Amino acid sequence: MAASLRLPGARPGLRYWSYRQRLAAASLAAVCSRSMASKTPVGFIGLGNMGNPMAKNLMKHGYPLIIYDVFPDACKEFQEAGEQVVSSPADVAEKADRIITMLPTSINAVEAYSGTNGILKKVKKGSLLIDSSTIDPSVSKELAKEVEKMGAVFMDAPVSGGVGAAGSGNLTFMVGGVEEEFAAAQELLGCMGSNVVYCGAVGTGQAAKICNNMLLAISMIGTTEAMNLGIRLGLDPKLLAKILNMSSGRCWSSDTYNPVPGVMDGVPSANNYQGGFGTTLMAKDLGLAQDSATSTKSPILLGSLAHQIYRMMCAKGYSKKDFSSVFQFLREEENF
């Protein structure tokens, strides 16, 4: 696993400060005139299902926060906890020189950065801006250019792991941007995740995430089709899963997140497909993969079809179910 800085929840002591100073010194050459004290306020924009627990993990690690969300209600509990809530992304940029954004779509991200009262209106030179939204890599690259013109640093760092991992601080971050800034990003991201991976230039974090999720969708549907066919040919599901898992058909979808009820415990298929990673979110990620494939002229025959399948499921009552409910979707019996 990639090394990550996991800052303990304990109060920083002298030993800690020395370590922090050593890290800061090592990064100094490439880092712009950013504040050296790591516990300076961190801006957080977007306190939804994912942003809320992520911001809380930063708080647990002793970072004061500067909060903004288009929905004031989302900020309430942070305000009550004593954090500072401001009224625009620009205001966040004014008060913090490290900002994390966690937004649903490319459009929201562009608005938060380049909008009328966006980050770029007041961003300070040398600031570190980390976007953990999952958006089109070409949009990330555009934002990075704009940020760079203002003398600041942009990194894309989309996440994997879902709401559960967000809460327990076990997210995986796939980070793109200038390599010298990676350590500084790791410092913050390591509070929220157990896996912080450097992927390359800006946009490659998004690329890694959407490629993984496209392969995941294909594997999940493939596992579903193989399990269903095997069952109809007389195989016991648990035995078939066991055989696949010891053979070349082995994949995460079949050995860690099997979609067939009764094969494994502790996964959504054992709980009527509640929780997990929703169909709508998978359809969104597959749409991003499709857009990227179209613009780079990459052939994605199975990926395209997986996208269409999840798109259909959204329209047929599966939007809120875990994406492994595709087994239920394909297996629906004739009812008259």
Place this chain on the structure above:
Amino acid sequence: MAASLRLPGARPGLRYWSYRQRLAAASLAAVCSRSMASKTPVGFIGLGNMGNPMAKNLMKHGYPLIIYDVFPDACKEFQEAGEQVVSSPADVAEKADRIITMLPTSINAVEAYSGTNGILKKVKKGSLLIDSSTIDPSVSKELAKEVEKMGAVFMDAPVSGGVGAAGSGNLTFMVGGVEEEFAAAQELLGCMGSNVVYCGAVGTGQAAKICNNMLLAISMIGTTEAMNLGIRLGLDPKLLAKILNMSSGRCWSSDTYNPVPGVMDGVPSANNYQGGFGTTLMAKDLGLAQDSATSTKSPILLGSLAHQIYRMMCAKGYSKKDFSSVFQFLREEENF
């Protein structure tokens, strides 16, 4: 891994005979009047790329063979080694009460069993007939019925692992048939494989194999599409593979048999896609999966498309290349 009987190549001594007797005694109730001495001749029909090394492994374990192949040349080296070559499947059945068949297609299997001089013409009551061909499960079930009428036992036991594993005795056998006969089948199959798995009733061995290979094909194409898209979005292939393999996209195709040249050593992609498991064989297995899905009315959207992709590759010069050459197929650059 499922336990398997691996009979050592050493000469059977007294201790061995006791063990053999114990095993035979335990199976006695369900086993018909078959010879108790395990080193009695074993019939082998089909000495092609797979059958040849499989038969040799039986010889290594001390089994005399009764050999037949439609092509006399295929039998030559066995004849020179002192094994008995006969002139029809019926003759094999006359001289051996355990027979293994290893044939390319359903039609060949039906011919060997039910043809004019087929096994069923002279099969002895209580014989054990193991078909290791990969054929349509419904054909296996038909053959089993015919065999049963003659008072003998039929099991389907298709293999996984390819020519390499056949040579080194490391095949995986997926066995279908009456459970009480499994031990007797294991005795023989364990000489040729390191993994002998009981799957259920007749036909489930075939079912398990084709379900695994369908999922494998889908995963391989999915891995290819994800790797290619990631590369075009700026990711380094080795890094992307590493990320997939630590994430939910993980599968055998990406972590053990990566299709992208330069990512791993010791796999066909590192050797211009030579060797391995050929495209034509994969297309054949996918055709069997498609036929089974059509007759059981099982929806296989990705499986169908994977079949069409491998079918196209056969017609475009990829027939003899390893099936991971789909990466090369999809990635072909515009050349004018």
Place this chain on the structure above:
Amino acid sequence: MAASLRLPGARPGLRYWSYRQRLAAASLAAVCSRSMASKTPVGFIGLGNMGNPMAKNLMKHGYPLIIYDVFPDACKEFQEAGEQVVSSPADVAEKADRIITMLPTSINAVEAYSGTNGILKKVKKGSLLIDSSTIDPSVSKELAKEVEKMGAVFMDAPVSGGVGAAGSGNLTFMVGGVEEEFAAAQELLGCMGSNVVYCGAVGTGQAAKICNNMLLAISMIGTTEAMNLGIRLGLDPKLLAKILNMSSGRCWSSDTYNPVPGVMDGVPSANNYQGGFGTTLMAKDLGLAQDSATSTKSPILLGSLAHQIYRMMCAKGYSKKDFSSVFQFLREEENF
């Protein structure tokens, strides 16, 4: 339109007999010793949704019938009308030297011909056996061989047009078999259809039908996707259909059988998808196309996917709806 012999319902007069004799004489060289009188009894096996109205049209044209169906109830009304009902296909063959079969599946057809009391048990030399079932072309070829061994003639003549056209005598027959026998087949088929087309050797009638229906399914789904996309992009459905129909997207599905409610009258989409050509029947034909493509190694990427889509629809409540209900299936809105 291909010329066809449409025998009027009027009683045969002298002029008719002369014509009949001329036709018979012309066919004589290739025709075996079949009865020359055209109004001799015609056997009809399979009196279901299609067979029933087809047989009635033969009656209307003055042909006495020898009837058989596995379900005796299906024969009742013919018995009451004075037709002869017998108790096996063999008995039909004994009493009629021209027989039409109209059965649901390959298995039913094989049973009717080669079963214990099948046609082939008592078929007379020179008989003309026309199978209008839609079955696998390779099965038609097998039946033809068996029939030929008995000195009789076999032709495949599957139909197109549905129950409505069957009732009004407007079916299309696609006929395969020996060309010299076509005129004799036309004589009978022309009573039931307005379009009798010679396609080539045995099996080509089936081939023509399944190729047409595969292209139809692809066009219908394509029309559905294009209409739905256009509507979501702001186009009025009637205007869009009009534009498609004057452009290169024009097809029967869009100009004669549009799947979008409100675009055309007199088609199933205007009547909640009742009647027409059912989803289950389309899925069956697509399964036959898929099987044929797999065995001839023909790539059918869209055809395979169309098959999977209709297969899914059968399992989701669309089995009895007209196949144009795919518009409704794809268009289902999110309901929560």
Place this chain on the structure above:
Amino acid sequence: MAASLRLPGARPGLRYWSYRQRLAAASLAAVCSRSMASKTPVGFIGLGNMGNPMAKNLMKHGYPLIIYDVFPDACKEFQEAGEQVVSSPADVAEKADRIITMLPTSINAVEAYSGTNGILKKVKKGSLLIDSSTIDPSVSKELAKEVEKMGAVFMDAPVSGGVGAAGSGNLTFMVGGVEEEFAAAQELLGCMGSNVVYCGAVGTGQAAKICNNMLLAISMIGTTEAMNLGIRLGLDPKLLAKILNMSSGRCWSSDTYNPVPGVMDGVPSANNYQGGFGTTLMAKDLGLAQDSATSTKSPILLGSLAHQIYRMMCAKGYSKKDFSSVFQFLREEENF
């Protein structure tokens, strides 16, 4: 066919002017202060394979042109013919109050309108701006908003028919925009096309075109698959095409542009797939359809796959061939 104003090449006489004045008067309420004299200069931006013959047809109808192209060479012959060539889209807008743009991509269109020296820099109030490029409908809508802010009128009017129809003035234009402006657009477009259809609000012209082309691609591939399967099942291609064309499988691809060599004369399949509508252009249009489907969440299972197929063909030497060469692509025989 939709009525269109076809202005003869003859010199305008008195009768014409009266008609022109009547038309202008009728449109006056909705039309801004645009010049009433119809033979005032028309701007033309983009003189490529399509733009060049289109502009010439305007010249033939007596319209003086104001020309611009990023490649000066493209303007040469117009300059020699006495037309006025300027050095930016802004300059075109300065001198003409009716402008037609014919550009390859959304990016080019945005540049021509909103770029540094774009049309919008100097556009006069009341100008009529017609974009005949085939671009993303959402981009057309964005451009329309920007144009509207400047008090001018924007219409999307993508074309169908290819280079041949462009030369002979037989293009089809699918027009979107404010309905009251349609007549004015028709005046110009009718010089270049024989079919000018009003589709609805801005963006619906693009929508109609991409929906038609998506259905066309699906039909062409479907026709190819059906023809190939039929041929492999023993049908004569010409006979099969004839049967399809009299049956429910009938479509433009099979009855007017058959992809199988030898079936029809005067189409690309009869000429080694030269000329016609290139694979690359079809892939481009399918990419636009895919993007639109993704952003409107419309399921396009066959459309997605058709896009992937044409994308693959571009990378395998088929870019410059007519899109009906998909028959050749799918039919390639095994060559070793």
